[in-house]
Amino acid sequence: MEKRNKHQIKRELSFEKLMEASLKIFAEKGYDKASIDDIAKEAGYTKGTFYLHFSSKEELFLKLMDNRLESFKRQYFEVFSYVEDIEESLRRGVALFIELTKKDNWAPIYFEFCVNSMRNPVIKKQMIVHYHSWIDMVTSVLKQLDPFKECEDTQLKELAALIIAIIDGYHLQYSIDPSIADQNRIIQVIIQLLSSFKSGI
Amino acid sequence: MEKRNKHQIKRELSFEKLMEASLKIFAEKGYDKASIDDIAKEAGYTKGTFYLHFSSKEELFLKLMDNRLESFKRQYFEVFSYVEDIEESLRRGVALFIELTKKDNWAPIYFEFCVNSMRNPVIKKQMIVHYHSWIDMVTSVLKQLDPFKECEDTQLKELAALIIAIIDGYHLQYSIDPSIADQNRIIQVIIQLLSSFKSGI
Amino acid sequence: MEKRNKHQIKRELSFEKLMEASLKIFAEKGYDKASIDDIAKEAGYTKGTFYLHFSSKEELFLKLMDNRLESFKRQYFEVFSYVEDIEESLRRGVALFIELTKKDNWAPIYFEFCVNSMRNPVIKKQMIVHYHSWIDMVTSVLKQLDPFKECEDTQLKELAALIIAIIDGYHLQYSIDPSIADQNRIIQVIIQLLSSFKSGI
Amino acid sequence: MEKRNKHQIKRELSFEKLMEASLKIFAEKGYDKASIDDIAKEAGYTKGTFYLHFSSKEELFLKLMDNRLESFKRQYFEVFSYVEDIEESLRRGVALFIELTKKDNWAPIYFEFCVNSMRNPVIKKQMIVHYHSWIDMVTSVLKQLDPFKECEDTQLKELAALIIAIIDGYHLQYSIDPSIADQNRIIQVIIQLLSSFKSGI
């Protein structure tokens, strides 16, 4: 048992280190230019160790995607979960939402996920699953808000998809040239979108 | 002289063909997985010819970016140039704008430009130049519209940047899962944004 | 003492299992493509256990060769040991001999031994020892037969070598294309060879 | 044209060198242990050049097999083609046949072909084709001989297959331990086989 545990702990440690390293390397170099050697070395191991944990580069990428996308959803959800009155708290929510994307070098890795999903069907499939799960999350947040409580899910989902698209667009612009991407304006747009949606009902 | 000319013509022809081929191959495979061999073959030449025109893969990529981004701006500008009365024609304009992006497999190559610009400073610099030039173009289109004629350029530029961000966001979503990206809604958002901007003045 | 015994028994068990597994894997994949992992897994153990029993892949191969070649000799000897009257029983003997080679996927592993012995001096040495021991075995069988009782050993050994060569040749042909290797004809050739040898004396 | 020619000549030269080198390396080390690096270096080139000529290691092996097996058939055929009177000249023919196999390090490469054909279906297929073509060759030689002129092809083919099996068996024994493989005896066996076949008609 004890042995088991020590092995397990070591295993988990090296796995964690490799995941962390791969996040960094993929973000820095992109999927293709990131080599297994780079990743293993960054994690403090050699190539061989990598293949103890992942059967291929693609598998690692998939696992990293899954891990990161899921973790982001969770973080976002926490941010939004205590949003109760509308305007002001939503403003705060969206601001936080946007703030989070700037942490952790999220942009390069996120767009790396996106771009690779456009060409690799396996990655695409996983991307779609996560994207929908985000939409569901945002939908459920909206549903907590008074004005939307009565809305149909389909409508709210469309609204959620729109919000995510806008934030992604802002996000991309911010990555290209932070000096032109104005966080306040994008928040205004989203608030406005919500208001007009309310009144449209 | 004549010979010179024939050579020049041939040279331009092979250059054009290589550019076209590289567009196709980069869109299909992405920067890293596209090989010079692939591109040359697609153009009907061999590797050697490639290096007669481009000193490296990166140079080609830069030239292609320049060429495509410029050409897109031109196409968009044409679309918008005869927009004179507001709402309806703008709707048509934005729709066309969006439609254009779906042609020519533009999405994968565009995001390829974006993602690479996040990592390569030379590419980034060029991307920023083009992005600003797009903003200027959209700004100038807006300026033609009655309600915005009196606006300050700085304000209009912010508006233009916002519009482009939103369209990019829509575009990305469309690339991830076309079934959730609703073109009409995104157009509505932009129209609304314009209206509210007008009334905000 | 008892503990010792238990350990020994376990040790012998795992050794046996590893040998059996290696026979199967080497036959299936050949020496180079068979991995220690494959073999250990097939035996129901892990790599570590393998190195408790064998110091290297080559040592295993050598032990397996020794084991298999010896075991084959024993089996053959049993088959031939009760051959007493000549023609008919010899026919049966040779047929059985050939039949045995088809069992247990013997061909691929046997030729694996042969081919490796052509390149590795250690393996070659062991192969020669066994080959000679086969010749001796066949010689002793021949010596039991009336017509050969008076023959000199050197002569009988030559005959034995010839018989083994012919069977190996048949065996190889059978492995390449079973549809052209005719067991009866090869038996006839051997019978004939024996008759002519007899009359040659 | 001239250019073409020079390129072609260079190409053929490097191809030839690579084939020769691969013959040597495969014979020395066997298929799996022979590395592309080894082969290319032996030929005086680098790995890259190898892949200009062969798309994979397997393709090279297949081409080498085809080339060698065909060339051997041709050599054998030349040896036998002027065999007209029986016994003595056949003796000479078989002797030459056997002699040829000792040249060029044929044994290790031939058994390498055989052993690999037992596990790789593509190689197996090609091996069978060549083997049958050998049988046909030997059959046609036999048919030139007076006693066999009237025989049916099917019968002669069986005889040919038998002869080849016996020679291969001798060949294998010779490779394992030359000191026990007696060339004269194997020739006697074949001659005898032919005589008994004749009288069997």
Place this chain on the structure above:
DNA sequence: AATGAATGAGCGTTCATTCAT
């Protein structure tokens, strides 16, 4: 202008072997 032979560095992956547990 165009070809294509040649290079060399690099990559994803495998695997025999070691050793702490």
Place this chain on the structure above:
DNA sequence: AATGAATGAACGCTCATTCAT
């Protein structure tokens, strides 16, 4: 006795780039 984490050398293969023709 058995495990399994870790290594490091190798291997098959790809590809951007160079250069003689």
